[in-house]
Amino acid sequence: MARVAVTGGLSYSGRYLSKLLLDAGHSVVNLSSRSAPLASSPLLASDVAKVQTLPLDFTDERKLGSALEGCDVLYCTYWIRFARDGDTHSAAADRCAKLFDLARRVGVQRIVFTSHTHAREDSPYAYIAGKAQAAAALRSCGVPSYAIARPCGIFxxxxxxxxxxxxxxxxxxxxxxxxxxxxxxxxxxPIHVRDMAQLLYDLGRLTETDAGAGNGLSSRSRPSEERDACGxxxxxxxxxxxxxxxxxxxxxxxxxxxxxxxxxxxxxxxxxxxxxxxxxxxxxxxxxxxxxxxxxxxxxxxxxxxxxxxxxxxxxxxxxxxxxxxxxxxxxxxxx
Ligand SMILES: NC(=O)c1ccc[n+]([C@@H]2O[C@H](COP(=O)([O-])OP(=O)(O)OC[C@H]3O[C@@H](n4cnc5c(N)ncnc54)[C@H](OP(=O)(O)O)[C@@H]3O)[C@@H](O)[C@H]2O)c1
CATH class of the missing domain: 3.90.25 (UDP-galactose 4-epimerase; domain 1)
Incomplete structure (x- = not known):
């Protein structure tokens, strides 16, 4: 059983991911700036009660770092839909980079980030250029391993x-x-939200189990990987x-x-x-x-x-x- 942090753990794709994590016996920390979830399905009231919600407050590094303390895995779905009210996708990427660095510093072992298909830093589309900027920060942040999922739409x-x-x-x-x-x-x-959650869940596993040399199974740390999240x-x-x-x-x-x-x-x-x-x-x-x-x-x-x-x-x-x-x-x- 692992302790796992999920940004938006009661929001859209994060909610379906939280269900898989809870059903597998993991404990879930939801990092969110929402006062209440928008919907609960597929989570039951008993599932929601097990989720610990802490603020996703990028202005308070100390609190954000302590929210991540003791977590083995961080799933970062955080992003902004539009550049709005002076905020930009590049600024959102900087916030992701800050989160990755905090996670590494408190000993998180694996970070899973949702990027976008064909994200490149020199893209003319700010949404995916920002995703590429955040993904680059993840690759170089020094966390033991990471995974990047690339959706282009979720339904x-x-x-x-x-x-x-x-x-x-x-x-x-x-x-x-x-x-x-x-x-x-x-x-x-695009990908169905349940398939997206399953892919994220799989990408966040800390170990791979193989048939070992003897008659038992052995497990080894998973390498970093990057996968499409498409249907x-x-x-x-x-x-x-x-x-x-x-x-x-x-x-x-x-x-x-x-x-x-x-x-x-x-x-x-x-x-x-x-x-x-x-x-x-x-x-x-x-x-x-x-x-x-x-x-x-x-x-x-x-x-x-x-x-x-x-x-x-x-x-x-x-x-x-x-x-x-x-x-x-x-x-x-x-x-x-
Ligand atoms: N949905 C799609 O069609 C689609 C397509 C391509 C890529 N993606 C990527 O896949 C990931 C998951 O998408 P999703 O649709 O499942 O997202 P979501 O759950 O609605 O939101 C993901 C995260 O972003 C935060 N967030 C969103 N808007 C925010 C705002 N205005 N201010 C502060 N926090 C905000 C949410 O915070 P709260 O918990 O506080 O809500 C949550 O932590 C995202 O990174 C997204 O960019 C999605």
Missing amino acids: GDTAEESILMNNAAWVLRRVPLFLLAGTGQHRFQ PDAPTSLELFKHLGRAVGARGAVLAPGFLPTRLITKLTKPIDWWTGDVLLDGDDLDLLGSGLTVAEDPDDLAIRSRRSLLSWIEQVSPTLGNEYVSSVRRYYYAR
């Missing part, structure tokens, strides 16, 4: 938890014409939104005429932002979706094929997808 369990899919369905249910930027031919290969379906955006439209019974057409720039599409969604008080489409997000970088770096990773299908999930939850709008700003910024 499931419920429609409400999957903001991108839900809000696209919300729009599809209401408009006669759904326009995509560019040709709509770039692929998107088996990689539809083009045109295929994806057509599928979504059909699944929710939308009557309008989904078109990618090829000449519409992302900036025009984001401008067209501004009335929705005004109505909902949200940011439906962040220009950078949309550019990233159309960049060809939202697919696995290692398509031959065999684990990808055994994961849950995005297109089947859309059909399963289609009666509830897009009935209600889900605000990212409320989820990530106001409901704290």
Whole structure:
């Protein structure tokens, strides 16, 4: 049994990870700045009661360091959705670097970080450039071993938890014409949240067990590793939104005429932002979706094929997808 720290251990993917950790008998420290979890499933009330919640307060290094004391593994899912109110993804990367350094100093043995597919420090997309900056800090921080998971999107369990899919369905249910930027031919290969949690859980194991030289088993420390966190379906955006439209019974057409720039599409969604008080489409997000970088770096990773299908999930939850709008700003910024 290990003591494990999870940033956002009662938030989205961290909540599903906490369930796996608790079921395996580990003790979980949730590092969070939320006053209350947004949802509990799949955790039972008895699971939540076992989780120790401590503040994820980057301004108080002493407290953050002592929160990590005695932990064997740190899972860092911490990130910011948008550059907002003067905060930036580069600053978020610096905060991750600080967390990694504190973890190493108090003796954490392994750190698992959620990055993004094709993250490079010189990327023009600030979200993934920041991820690459944080990943570089992890590689050089001196912790005994680390793992990096690379998702490009996470969906499931419920429609409400999957903001991108839900809000696209919300729009599809209401408009006669759904326009995509560019040709709509770039692929998107997200992972189901339960598969994401399982991958993180596996990446955080401290040892590998082998058949030993004698008749017993031996275990050895795990090396550092970096893996894609992608699912088996990689539809083009045109295929994806057509599928979504059909699944929710939308009557309008989904078109990618090829000449519409992302900036025009984001401008067209501004009335929705005004109505909902949200940011439906962040220009950078949309550019990233159309960049060809939202697919696995290692398509031959065999684990990808055994994961849950995005297109089947859309059909399963289609009666509830897009009935209600889900605000990212409320989820990530106001409901704290
Ligand atoms: N969801 C996706 O589609 C997607 C796609 C690509 C990569 N990823 C990456 O995968 C990881 C997990 O994603 P997730 O969707 O499961 O994230 P999440 O649980 O909603 O949030 C992950 C962590 O970031 C913190 N956080 C988020 N917004 C914050 C804010 N405005 N201020 C302070 N803390 C904030 C959360 O803190 P609290 O506990 O305080 O909420 C939590 O510790 C993230 O690193 C994300 O960048 C996700």
